[in-house]
Amino acid sequence: MSTLIDLINIKDLQFLLYVTTLLYIVGMTLIILLDNKPAQSTLAWLLTVYFLPFIGLFIYLFAGIDWKRRKIVHQRPEEMFRSQLKPIIQKQKRFKEQLSSEADYAINKPIQLLLNTSHAILTLHNRCQLFHHGEAFFEQLKQDLQAAQSFIHMEFFIWKSDKLGQEIRDILVAKAREGVDVRLIFDGVGCFWTMSRAYKRSLREAGIEYQIFLDPLKFFTSGFANYLNHRKIVIIDGQTSFVCGMNMASEYITGGHYFHYTRDTGVRFEGEISQQLQTVFATDWFNSCREWLDDERFFPKPVRVSSNESVPVQLACSGPDSDWYAIHKLLFSLIVNARHEIYIQSPYFIPDESIAAALETAALSGTKVHLMMTGPPNKASLWVLGSYSERAPSWAAETYFERMLRAGCRIFRYDRGYLHCKTLSVDGIMASVGTCNLDVRSFELDYEINAMLYDSQLAAEIKAQFHKDMADCREITLKDLKTTSVLYQLRNSILRVFSPLL
Structure with missing residues (x-):
């Protein structure tokens, strides 16, 4: 009798497992297909949930669902800072009216595209300097940080508490004690293992404010863990700014564990584009902590750049919550x-x-x-x-x-x-x-x-x-x-x- 009961229980369990598996496969297939991702992404996720049963479900919930588009109230820079950027917008209109030659026509295409896709304002009066190696780039960055008078805003994907990170921290702590406002944005995933608690504590004790952008530890309340803030920008006093591919880590100067040498490029700006970069930082800051950085002192009058060294510059920004990529x-x-x-x-x-x-x-x-x-x-x-x-x-x-x-x-x-x-x-x-x-x-x-x-x-x-x-x-x-x-x-x-x- 007990053998018969055991047999029935085994058959029941097998049937239950069969039904559960079938519901899992059908349910996950429908969920992924209805999300209307690109074909390549859809196929990748289908294979993941098929070959990693139930584990694939957790991975998809963590990294596959487009929670960001569903939840966040996206704030556009031009909506937040229209009054501060008005003079630049007026110059941009005059510049576009003067485009005439074949070369001008060629650059008008990307200018118009960025205006339509991300409301990117074309800035005309900028001084630009390219850096092709981390050592020269970070030396220049240190000099500019030490010269800061009003505020320093920095945003990096990876920020390590290594030799370079400590050198930059010491400069920032010294400037904060001089009365300079210092704000930092770190990506939650990129900096998850790279920054010690003692390092963060030293920043707080000096009065430096920082935000963790899309903290993975808050996944179950935010659902944003699959999105990375990969930007690397610096704005100093609203006059000098940087955009680069380099993270804040010594390996971009001396090489790392897997590569003995790193080749990267960054650019330093003086001029109107610094105000545009400030709007990007302020938008990311707002979306991290809901604090507006719209004070006029963050948008000072740009430094004068002579016409013979002026470079038109435009920012292309995108993210998972963009109307267009x-x-x-x-x-x-x-x-x-x-x-x-x-x-x-x-x-x-x-x-x-x-x-x-x-x-x-x-x-x-x-x-x-x-x-x-x-x-x-x-x-x-x-x-x-x-x-x-x-x-x-x-x-x-x-x-x-x-x-x-x-x-x-x-x-x-x-x-x-x-x-x-x-x-x-x-x-x-x-x-x-x-x-x-x-x-x-x-x-x-x-x-x-x-x-x-x-x-x-x-x-x-x-x-x-x-x-x-x-x-x-x-x-x-x-x-x-x-x-x-x-x-x-x-x-x-x-x-x-x-x-x-x-």
Whole structure:
């Protein structure tokens, strides 16, 4: 009798497990399909929940659902600070009316696109200085921080309490004690393991205010853990500002665990663009703690810049709560409208289909397309678990190489170390420097910022740096791809399917 009861219980359990599994598969399939993500992301999530039963459900709740679009009240900079930016807006209108030549027509395209997609104001009077290495960049940053008189606003994805972090902290603490207002924004995920409690305590004790942007520990109340604030910006006294690809970490000067050298690019500004960057910081600050930073002292009259050194600059900002993915559309437009040449540097190359098709089309149309990305980490770190977070995107990128090469693109893998810069030069007349990688996550899920520089000299400098970096690269050819084993190709193709999650 007991054997019969046990048999019935086993059958009941099997039936219950069958029904539960069926409901799980059908339910998760409907939820993911109805979310209307891009096809590649949809497929990646379906495979995740199928092959990781129930664990996949938690992962999807944590990282897949677009909670940000559902919950946050998005504040646009131009709505918050219209009165402060009015003089710049008026200058922009006059500048656009004067556009006439072919080159002017070419730059009018991205100007208009950014106006329509992210309400980005074109600033005309700016002094710009490019930095191509972390050591020079951070030395200049330290000098400018030490010269601050009114306020310092800094926003970084990763901020480590290492040697560089301690040096910057000491400067900030000293300035705070002098009466300078210091505010910092850290990304919740990027700084989760990188900053000690003692470091944070020393900031608070000095009167420095800081906010954790999208704190992952508050996931169950905010649901924002899948979104990263990947921006790296600095505003000093509303006069001097920086945009860069570098995080606040010593490895961007001396190299890190997986790469012995890091190559990155940043730009220093003086002029009107500093006010625009202040609106970006103030918006992120408001969305972190609901405090307005709209005091007039945060928007002083810009420093005068002579006409012969003035550079028109426009900010491209995007995030998961944007009406449009402005940086993605900007990149697409720049590629398809380029007439002669394109130089792109990005640590990762995992484009969506539209960007991949744009690059192919440009190359097939006669435009010289040059792509440079970082190579895999040092072989010595092959068996270190953390290195796979860097290797996986590098492997996934290889699945795009054949179609790019067949179209006529040139591809370079940077072997000296970690190529972390995100730069672009188009036709020798305009360039971009910023934080946005050439991958799906950066286009759609992360808060990013790129500075568009409408200046031939700066475009030429970025192109020249690209050619200089070629000495530390190996060019990929179709012949190289033929030597890749089937197992490696399979590995790369599997990672490509999951690339929206990388």
